[in-house]
Amino acid sequence: MSVWYALCDNLPFEMLHWDFMKNALLALIIMAPLFGLCSTMIVTGKMSFFSDALGHSAFTGIAIGSICGIAAPAWFSVIFAVVFALLFSYVKSRSNQTADTIIGVFSSGAVALGIFIATFGGGSFTKYNKYLIGDILSVTPAEIGSLAVVLACVILFWLFLNNRLTLSAVYPNLAASRGIPVEWTQAIFTTAIAVVVTLSISWVGLLILNSLLVLPGAAARNVAKNLRQYHLFSVLNALIAGLVGLTLSYIWGVSAGASIALVLTLIYGFSFLFRKVRM
Amino acid sequence: MNIGTHGGSCGHSCCLRINNLTVTIGSQKILSNVNMHVHCGELVALIGPNGAGKSTLIKAILGQQEFEGVISFSAPGERNRKAKIGYVPQSPIFDPGDPVTVADLFACCMSKQPAFLGISKKMREKILCCMDRVNACDLIDKRVGTLSGGELQRVLLALALEPLPNILILDEPLSGVDVEGMQSLMDMLDQIRQEYDLSILMTTHDFSMLPTYANQVVLIEQKVISQGTPAEVLASNEFQDVFHRKGGV
Numbered sequence: 001m002s003v004w005y006a007l008c009d010n011l012p013f014e015m016l017h018w019d020f021m022k023n024a025l026l027a028l029i030i031m032a033p034l035f036g037l038c039s040t041m042i043v044t045g046k047m048s049f050f051s052d053a054l055g056h057s058a059f060t061g062i063a064i065g066s067i068c069g070i071a072a073p074a075w076f077s078v079i080f081a082v083v084f085a086l087l088f089s090y091v092k093s094r095s096n097q098t099a100d101t102i103i104g105v106f107s108s109g110a111v112a113l114g115i116f117i118a119t120f121g122g123g124s125f126t127k128y129n130k131y132l133i134g135d136i137l138s139v140t141p142a143e144i145g146s147l148a149v150v151l152a153c154v155i156l157f158w159l160f161l162n163n164r165l166t167l168s169a170v171y172p173n174l175a176a177s178r179g180i181p182v183e184w185t186q187a188i189f190t191t192a193i194a195v196v197v198t199l200s201i202s203w204v205g206l207l208i209l210n211s212l213l214v215l216p217g218a219a220a221r222n223v224a225k226n227l228r229q230y231h232l233f234s235v236l237n238a239l240i241a242g243l244v245g246l247t248l249s250y251i252w253g254v255s256a257g258a259s260i261a262l263v264l265t266l267i268y269g270f271s272f273l274f275r276k277v278r279m
Numbered sequence: 280m281n282i283g284t285h286g287g288s289c290g291h292s293c294c295l296r297i298n299n300l301t302v303t304i305g306s307q308k309i310l311s312n313v314n315m316h317v318h319c320g321e322l323v324a325l326i327g328p329n330g331a332g333k334s335t336l337i338k339a340i341l342g343q344q345e346f347e348g349v350i351s352f353s354a355p356g357e358r359n360r361k362a363k364i365g366y367v368p369q370s371p372i373f374d375p376g377d378p379v380t381v382a383d384l385f386a387c388c389m390s391k392q393p394a395f396l397g398i399s400k401k402m403r404e405k406i407l408c409c410m411d412r413v414n415a416c417d418l419i420d421k422r423v424g425t426l427s428g429g430e431l432q433r434v435l436l437a438l439a440l441e442p443l444p445n446i447l448i449l450d451e452p453l454s455g456v457d458v459e460g461m462q463s464l465m466d467m468l469d470q471i472r473q474e475y476d477l478s479i480l481m482t483t484h485d486f487s488m489l490p491t492y493a494n495q496v497v498l499i500e501q502k503v504i505s506q507g508t509p510a511e512v513l514a515s516n517e518f519q520d521v522f523h524r525k526g527g528v
């Protein structure tokens with residue numbers, strides 16, 4: 001961290017004189033490829049609504065962890081979200097109802113359970129606000145370390161499984177005929193997303209999280225011609241939105257998560273216009 | 280009709296024998312005591328009404344469906360060989376917005392290197408070689424979601440031919456393809472069958488191509504109700520009963 005701090009001190013930006021801004025910037029630089037990569041597969045796999053439901057389940061896990069007095073509710077929440085993701089995959093593969101209906105069931109059930117537990121016995125909901133809105137400025141060096149480990153795992157996962165995941169998402173029949181265990185591949189992917197979502201929720205916030213998981217890929221999809229461009233543009237979108245959003249939040253004193261999501265929405269708007277011109 | 284160099288004999292892995300095959304899903308019997316034989320170098324058409332069990336039979340051959348009975352790829356009395364099966368699934372509707380090119384699709388299937396990092400020159404040449412088999416090199420950089428029915432079938436066929444299989448199985452390859460496309464696809468299948476000396480099993484609802492291209496037609500409805508040459512099956516009473524119209528359409 002001292003190298004990073006020294007580097008930031010040499011940059012001519014006033015906002016980087018504060019340690020919490022240096023931490024936030026580093027966290028965002030790590031989160032950009034994380035969200036950028038996950039976003040491509042979430043959009044291709046038509047799982048935007050699912051990642052939102054995962055955010056709700058993560059919040060519920062944190063609420064349960066807090067009530068049970070577990071020291072690090074975030075890790076309890078990771079376990080809860082993984083169980084939620086696997087249970088969803090199991091029910092989806094064995095139900096004849098459409099995925100959006102099953103997601104609706106899981107999502108509303110999870111959020112209701114979270115609020116029920118958080119307010120049990122007249123408890124206050126206020127202490128959970130940070131999980132709803134998020135605060136990237138409160139990220140600690142230890143948490144940045146956890147994010148870096150998650151990023152490394154996601155990159156490894158992508159290098160080994162991306163071809164299978166892409167094929168399972170765009171053409172499950174062909175994937176199955178080529179010996180790819182489609183159900184397992186998708187279950188592993190949803191588990192990975194559950195971990196990413198849960199670890200990021202306290203910094204980004206439940207309300208903003210889904211936009212970060214959907215918008216970079218959605219915008220990239222408007223302009224990319226192939227898989228390589230799709231992933232590259234998605235990561236760049238997340239990175240640009242992270243840097244611009246953090247700067248704007250410093251200048252105007254607004255929520256960093258909301259600024260980042262708004263910049264991403266603007267990027268999506270531009271990509272949409274460019275797409276229209278290109279067509 | 281010209282049959283491949285094995286001349287319809289069955290000493291090779293391109294021979295498919297199905298004996299007493301029964302598939303039960305839950306309490307429902309989908310297929311019952313199916314017996315059929317695809318000789319080496321033959322094109323066999325599997326026909327039947329919707330829900331007759333055609334797709335289930337294909338899944339059983341591909342090993343994706345549990346069954347009772349025997350599926351073997353050798354002559355009787357011989358040790359069962361392993362056959363390489365090329366499979367062309369029913370044409371999916373790809374999302375036109377997916378930024379997945381034909382080259383990306385091939386790379387995802389054929390390469391261990393992640394396609395999202397780009398496709399190497401060597402892999403691109405290999406893909407072009409595959410596409411050349413179906414005269415579709417010009418489609419390599421097109422998005423799969425923007426291909427026409429006929430173009431998509433050719434791409435899927437090229438994919439099924441890598442690695443070169445002993446038996447090629449196609450599920451409804453003619454659906455969503457216009458008449459001209461059908462003719463050119465069937466010509467291509469005929470040429471591939473002879474050039475690469477493989478057997479072809481395909482399901483279809485279009486019977487107009489059968490007399491010209493199929494060596495054998497198998498009509499199923501839970502069980503095999505008629506099999507033989509296209510002329511025999513299309514003229515049979517069973518065919519007329521099943522489809523409520525005269526044969527040879």
